[in-house]
Amino acid sequence: MEMIDALRADAAKVLADGRAKVVIGYQARGDHRAPLFVTTADRAASLVYDDACKQNLAVYLRKPEVKLLGKAAVVASPAAMRSLVLLMSESQLTGDDALVLAVGVGEYHGVLELAQVAPLLKEKYAALAPSPELLREIEKLAAKTPEERAAFWAKQFAKCTRCYACRAACPGCYCTRCIVEKNVPQWISTAAAGHGNYAWNVIRAFHLAGRCTGCGACEAACPQGIPLMLLNVLLGQEVEKEFETKAGYDPEAKPVIGSWNPEDEEDFIK
Amino acid sequence: MLKQQFARRFLSICAAGLRTRRADWDRTGLMAETETKKVEATPAVFEPKIVAFVCNWCTYAGADLAGTSRLQYAPNVRIVKLPCTGRIDPLFILKAFEGGADAVLVSGCHPGDCHYTSGNYHARRRWAIFRRLLEFTGIDMRRVFFSWVSAAEGAKFADLINRITADVRAAGPFERTNPARRRLWK
Numbered sequence: 001m002e003m004i005d006a007l008r009a010d011a012a013k014v015l016a017d018g019r020a021k022v023v024i025g026y027q028a029r030g031d032h033r034a035p036l037f038v039t040t041a042d043r044a045a046s047l048v049y050d051d052a053c054k055q056n057l058a059v060y061l062r063k064p065e066v067k068l069l070g071k072a073a074v075v076a077s078p079a080a081m082r083s084l085v086l087l088m089s090e091s092q093l094t095g096d097d098a099l100v101l102a103v104g105v106g107e108y109h110g111v112l113e114l115a116q117v118a119p120l121l122k123e124k125y126a127a128l129a130p131s132p133e134l135l136r137e138i139e140k141l142a143a144k145t146p147e148e149r150a151a152f153w154a155k156q157f158a159k160c161t162r163c164y165a166c167r168a169a170c171p172g173c174y175c176t177r178c179i180v181e182k183n184v185p186q187w188i189s190t191a192a193a194g195h196g197n198y199a200w201n202v203i204r205a206f207h208l209a210g211r212c213t214g215c216g217a218c219e220a221a222c223p224q225g226i227p228l229m230l231l232n233v234l235l236g237q238e239v240e241k242e243f244e245t246k247a248g249y250d251p252e253a254k255p256v257i258g259s260w261n262p263e264d265e266e267d268f269i270k
Numbered sequence: 271m272l273k274q275q276f277a278r279r280f281l282s283i284c285a286a287g288l289r290t291r292r293a294d295w296d297r298t299g300l301m302a303e304t305e306t307k308k309v310e311a312t313p314a315v316f317e318p319k320i321v322a323f324v325c326n327w328c329t330y331a332g333a334d335l336a337g338t339s340r341l342q343y344a345p346n347v348r349i350v351k352l353p354c355t356g357r358i359d360p361l362f363i364l365k366a367f368e369g370g371a372d373a374v375l376v377s378g379c380h381p382g383d384c385h386y387t388s389g390n391y392h393a394r395r396r397w398a399i400f401r402r403l404l405e406f407t408g409i410d411m412r413r414v415f416f417s418w419v420s421a422a423e424g425a426k427f428a429d430l431i432n433r434i435t436a437d438v439r440a441a442g443p444f445e446r447t448n449p450a451r452r453r454l455w456k
Contacts, residue, residue, distance in 0.1 A: 142406065150408025150449040157449075179361070187361045195368045195452045199361070202407055202450075206360055209399045231403065238402045243395075257399065260391035262381060268401065269394065269416040270430075 021070025054220035073099035079215035082248025169221035205231035210256030325378035335424030344435035356389025
């Protein structure tokens with residue numbers, strides 16, 4: 001319980017000092033954890049943090065209505081901290097846009113400036129990896145025939161209602177106009193069926209290739225239980241294999257897709 | 271009498287719709303006579319539909335050279351010319367499969383030859399990752415081909431098309447297992 005007390009105390013302190021105007025954290029709603037926007041120090045006691053906190057709160061930092069509240073201090077797990085670094089590398093956040101209440105694995109790192117996040121990640125969480133079950137699942141699927149894989153995904157994507165909760169939950173999905181909303185021409189059918197669902201889910205995953213920080217917020221947000229992390233983690237693995245880089249560790253990193261190197265592998269191009 | 275005619279017409283539309291593509295559906299379905307129309311039998315040799323996205327400066331010129339050199343190549347390829355391979359969005363590939371392509375070819379300038387300096391380098395990165403995603407979601411690499419063909423390589427282009435056509439013919443129609451395929455509402 002010490003950790004949560006320290007977190008609440010820090011939240012109250014940054015608000016009282018005026019270092020931040022709002023603390024974005026979690027509150028308990030039964031078994032669920034909902035985001036909580038604390039603007040006065042006396043409300044900081046409502047903050048909670050545990051394993052049920054699946055949402056990535058970094059997503060709020062770019063929202064205009066949140067920016068209106070003033071400078072934010074955001075409660076962030078290591079994966080969410082990687083999202084912050086990603087946003088910095090993509091010029092979506094600058095050094096003094098936010099403070100971070102850094103919650104590590106089994107420990108609490110206190111209040112950090114954005115510039116301190118990347119060094120902490122490199123030092124303590126460089127080996128952050130997806131769960132072994134997830135990796136096994138990917139291997140199993142990859143070992144199947146293409147037809148079986150197509151059938152598996154057809155079954156998964158058939159559930160998609162195109163609510164775009166995955167997109168809303170993702171700090172990396174910050175385009176003001178998403179490709180799926182562009183309709184001249186209509187690249188991705190918006191009907192919640194068949195080819196539109198396939199194209200949407202594939203393109204969503206691809207737009208996060210080399211950018212996904214593996215927080216799992218999209219999958220947690222999906223009301224239909226589509227295993228989106230299989231796609232995200234697979235692409236993360238491929239990017240790491242091909243280009244030896246991992247998203248969310250270097251605020252100076254160039255985007256993987258969108259930069260190039262003349263030495264890139266091309267044995268698949270005949 | 272009229273009712274019966276309607277019912278029969280409706281049934282034949284359904285049957286045709288289930289078996290054929292939307293374009294065929296419009297043609298055969300709506301114009302179907304009251305008699306049940308036979309759906310075209312699959313030809314003995316499967317003729318794949320291949321969509322090729324090529325760059326204006328190299329592969330398109332290469333294809334042109336193949337033509338002016340009177341080189342024979344399989345007529346199964348539909349060429350879509352784009353300014354550069356860097357312009358080829360992964361959505362194009364999906365769209366081609368959506369429309370019923372049996373395979374897609376993407377081809378442009380050799381590394382270092384890009385008319386816009388680096389378009390093909392950008393494209394190379396994109397494909398290296400996107401092909402993995404396609405593979406993982408059920409569009410395997412017997413359906414997607416990548417190549418560099420320069421403006422001087424007319425013979426390479428002809429060979430490439432012949433080889434791809436043979437490969438895709440061996441792989442068979444993609445119609446049934448294509449996960450990206452546009453289908454009728456059920």
